[in-house]
Amino acid sequence: MIATSVGFSGYLKRDLLLAYRRRGEAASPLIFFLLVSTLIPLGVSPDSARLAELAPGIIWVMALLATLLSTESLFASDYQDGSLEQMLISPQLLALTVLGKVTAHWLVSGLPLTLVSPVIGIMLSLPGEGTVPMMASLALGTACLSLIGAVGAALTVSLRKGGLLLSVLVIPLYMPVIIFGSAAVQAAIDGLNWLGPLAILGAMLSGAIALCPLAIAGALRLVSNN
Amino acid sequence: MASARNWNWFHRMGSPRWFYETTGRWLPWLWVLTISLVLTGLVWGLAFAPQDAKQGNSFRIIYLHVPASFLALAGYYLMAIAGAIGLIWKMKLSYMVMKSAAPIGAALTFIALFTGAVWGKPTWGTYWVWDARITSMLILLFLYLGVLALQYAFHSQEAGNKASAILALVGTVNIPIIYKSVDWWYTLHQSATIKLTSAPSMHPDMFQPLLVVIVAMYSFYGLALILYTRVEILQRERKAGWVRELARQAETQEPAK
Numbered sequence: 001m002i003a004t005s006v007g008f009s010g011y012l013k014r015d016l017l018l019a020y021r022r023r024g025e026a027a028s029p030l031i032f033f034l035l036v037s038t039l040i041p042l043g044v045s046p047d048s049a050r051l052a053e054l055a056p057g058i059i060w061v062m063a064l065l066a067t068l069l070s071t072e073s074l075f076a077s078d079y080q081d082g083s084l085e086q087m088l089i090s091p092q093l094l095a096l097t098v099l100g101k102v103t104a105h106w107l108v109s110g111l112p113l114t115l116v117s118p119v120i121g122i123m124l125s126l127p128g129e130g131t132v133p134m135m136a137s138l139a140l141g142t143a144c145l146s147l148i149g150a151v152g153a154a155l156t157v158s159l160r161k162g163g164l165l166l167s168v169l170v171i172p173l174y175m176p177v178i179i180f181g182s183a184a185v186q187a188a189i190d191g192l193n194w195l196g197p198l199a200i201l202g203a204m205l206s207g208a209i210a211l212c213p214l215a216i217a218g219a220l221r222l223v224s225n226n
Numbered sequence: 227m228a229s230a231r232n233w234n235w236f237h238r239m240g241s242p243r244w245f246y247e248t249t250g251r252w253l254p255w256l257w258v259l260t261i262s263l264v265l266t267g268l269v270w271g272l273a274f275a276p277q278d279a280k281q282g283n284s285f286r287i288i289y290l291h292v293p294a295s296f297l298a299l300a301g302y303y304l305m306a307i308a309g310a311i312g313l314i315w316k317m318k319l320s321y322m323v324m325k326s327a328a329p330i331g332a333a334l335t336f337i338a339l340f341t342g343a344v345w346g347k348p349t350w351g352t353y354w355v356w357d358a359r360i361t362s363m364l365i366l367l368f369l370y371l372g373v374l375a376l377q378y379a380f381h382s383q384e385a386g387n388k389a390s391a392i393l394a395l396v397g398t399v400n401i402p403i404i405y406k407s408v409d410w411w412y413t414l415h416q417s418a419t420i421k422l423t424s425a426p427s428m429h430p431d432m433f434q435p436l437l438v439v440i441v442a443m444y445s446f447y448g449l450a451l452i453l454y455t456r457v458e459i460l461q462r463e464r465k466a467g468w469v470r471e472l473a474r475q476a477e478t479q480e481p482a483k
Binding site for chain 2: 151155156158159162165168169171172173175176179180183204211215218219222223
């Protein structure tokens with residue numbers, strides 16, 4: 001029991017420390033999120049009525065792309081400096097170790113996106129009723145995205161040009177998350193019950209927590225053999 | 227002991243050589259079956275089935291569209307199951323089947339989408355609608371492309387096999403979720419689109435050729451899969467004794483012609 005929790009919390013702390021030491025890199029998804037949101041009024045229209053209509057979907061698409069951007073490096077440095085091999089041969093349960101890493105990834109990428117999203121919401125004139133549902137759905141949804149993305153990152157870690165391939169692999173799997181994520185925000189704006197879509201996101205997250213670590217662990221083992 | 231004997235067939239199936247030789251004996255029959263079914267179904271459907279009351283002749287594209295869509299979806303599951311067998315029993319042959327199923331499935335998905343678009347123009351006046359079924363088919367195409375891309379991205383055959391098998395399995399878990407979500411998404415945004423879900427019950431004269439074409443497509447799929455797999459076997463086993471022997475025989479026969 002002690003041994004399993006060490007794998008999880010050890011890697012969680014280690015990855016958070018690494019992210020803290022490379023703050024610039026960790027902040028890049030957030031900066032991307034902010035930058036792209038300034039492109040939207042320039043490209044679409046600064047008219048607040050039109051922006052308000054598009055805001056839930058746009059914010060979700062941007063959050064998805066920002067998460068995807070940071071997913072690529074999830075295992076890359078560990079693979080390059082050999083610490084991935086150490087992780088594989090350690091007596092810890094690999095699935096839990098991996099879950100620790102993904103949790104750290106979410107704390108560094110998904111959580112800041114969630115916290116910044118109200119500001120983006122104001123800038124894109126998202127109606128006020130949408131703010132809380134947006135934060136709730138982004139919190140649950142980006143955690144799903146981190147888990148699913150980690151499967152793709154593990155599969156492509158040994159490839160030199162894995163970035164584009166990663167998006168080909170992962171974006172189709174992201175689709176249910178974005179459907180229910182933006183639906184929750186839209187439902188709240190329309191005055192409907194938004195807890196339903198949110199509950200489905202929660203169910204997806206539970207499923208992903210249970211299954212994704214197994215797939216990630218399998219994919220990483222495969223990489224180590226080659 | 228009895229259980230060991232029961233599994234013999236399974237282990238024998240894992241041998242690429244056994245597969246190559248057995249399917250070699252089936253191939254002529256399968257060719258005859260496929261060609262006759264395709265000809266019967268298409269000629270019956272395209273030339274003899276009655277015109278549709280509303281759509282006229284344009285409805286006849288159903289005889290390509292429906293079978294292709296059927297096999298596109300079934301093919302993904304076949305690919306994923308082959309990948310799972312490869313991962314679990316480490317069977318070389320099933321990886322070859324998995325790799326062969328990916329391009330065929332992707333092509334069928336594309337055909338289903340393309341014929342759907344061509345059919346949509348005269349029927350609804352537009353090539354593309356964001357309808358639930360069309361969208362899920364498009365996502366299926368992306369899933370196929372992912373497996374294909376991953377397969378070719380690795381230099382090592384072994385790594386490519388396992389990676390795309392894992393991806394195919396992840397996709398299989400996700401397909402029902404994607405389908406349900408897209409369905410739900412569509413009912414939410416239903417407002418201004420055309421309803422596809424209430425397929426009119428078909429007249430038997432139109433339905434019978436459709437059945438033939440569906441069976442024909444299954445047969446074609448089997449044929450294509452076997453042919454692809456045979457090529458894959460020859461390529462991967464090119465250093466094996468029996469493949470060299472085959473090549474030598476082919477070389478000696480060639481000048482005689």
